[in-house]
Amino acid sequence: MNRTTLIGVVIVIVAAAGVIGYLVYASSPQGKRFSLEAREFAFIGEGFSGATGGPTLRVKAGDTVTVAVTNRGGIAHELMIVEKQEHEEMVAKKGDMEAHPNPAFGSMIELDPGQSKTITFTAGTPGEFVYACYEETPQLHAGLGMFSRFIVER
Numbered sequence: 001m002n003r004t005t006l007i008g009v010v011i012v013i014v015a016a017a018g019v020i021g022y023l024v025y026a027s028s029p030q031g032k033r034f035s036l037e038a039r040e041f042a043f044i045g046e047g048f049s050g051a052t053g054g055p056t057l058r059v060k061a062g063d064t065v066t067v068a069v070t071n072r073g074g075i076a077h078e079l080m081i082v083e084k085q086e087h088e089e090m091v092a093k094k095g096d097m098e099a100h101p102n103p104a105f106g107s108m109i110e111l112d113p114g115q116s117k118t119i120t121f122t123a124g125t126p127g128e129f130v131y132a133c134y135e136e137t138p139q140l141h142a143g144l145g146m147f148s149r150f151i152v153e154r
């Protein structure tokens with residue numbers, strides 16, 4: 001093997017190792033952090049500042065997820081992650097408190113005006129979830145648009 005061929009082989013090996021290393025890194029569980037501000041009736045966060053709704057939060061199954069929420073509104077709000085179907089049933093019932101959904105991953109934050117809270121959990125199950133506020137004053141905040149998507153990818 002001459003010198004030029006040897007250098008070529010070394011470059012290919014180093015490049016391949018880099019690609020494999022990146023793929024292992026990209027597919028392994030990581031820490032994800034989101035910061036949101038709750039208002040009437042939206043969750044303001046990176047890439048989103050609308051009057052209703054919130055940014056789509058995207059994580060991978062197994063990620064350690066931290067969600068920090070500050071209530072910048074004038075009334076109490078909450079943040080709960082629920083399965084999409086449960087959210088739709090909740091909104092259709094227009095907030096029957098007897099049917100309050102089960103938060104996925106133990107996610108539940110209740111905030112008085114001005115309060116800040118943080119939760120950390122492991123995103124276990126892949127799927128399409130919704131994070132929302134199910135406070136009623138008297139209308140269900142989620143029904144007024146205070147929700148967005150929480151996607152757990154495989």
Ligand SMILES: [Cu+2]
Binds near residue numbers: 078134135146
């Ligand atoms: Cu609310």
